[in-house]
Amino acid sequence: MNHRNYDWHRRSHAFFILLLSLFIIQGCSYRLIAAYDEKTQEAIFASAKAIDQFYGFLLEANENERAYSKYSDKYVEIEAQLNALVLRNKVRNLNEDSTDIAERMLNLWRRYKDRHKEKDTYKTGMAKLDRKRFERMFSYSVRAEGAKKSGTSDE
């Protein structure tokens, strides 16, 4: 009787250890990237739209009517928007690559702002190329965020 009791206790103890291990394994499932974030995706689209609109209005004006002062408010507004996007990416764990894309867009935006300020105009040829570059970089940003959705494929 005592022997049976001891055996039962030993088995239940082993079973408990097994269950505990499985819960730990499941809880600590290995992660390589941050989880998808809907708010970030929305922020990317909002920034992309703001920059596209900026270039749309800029290209509507004649080249000799593109003084920096006319656009400075928009530059500051969009810079703040991109800064927020960088921060939103930065505070998430395992999110270095998406942060990198956002930081590169912010750096380019600042570079174009400084150039516009220095030259006090924005050439059409340059504006068209810069606009397309942002379009492309935003599409990378959207794809990167979208890829984090579980069970989805980018293809």
Add this chain to the structure above:
Amino acid sequence: MSFSLEQTFKDMLEAAKRVFAEEWPMVKDYMKRVLDDEKEALKEIAEARLRDEIDDEELEEQLKDEKEAFQAGLSMVRVSTKATIQRAIDAASEVFWNAVKAAI
């Protein structure tokens, strides 16, 4: 200033292969998309220079900025690759967990 689109594209492809090394077969498709984008962008820059819409100094600026866009593309490739691996890990872990639950 001389500018060879084909040579630049080749150099970029080689650089990408070096960065990804053994992961290259897995990232190839994502990279192809980025490289095609890059090729198109470089073509447009070259055409803008030929049409005199930008000067030599601006051409250099554009190429410098393209490096940033290309690096952003590589970051997108890294995320997509990690996401593929993550999905495989999640799927394998689910199978394992379901099998254990069935056994219990």
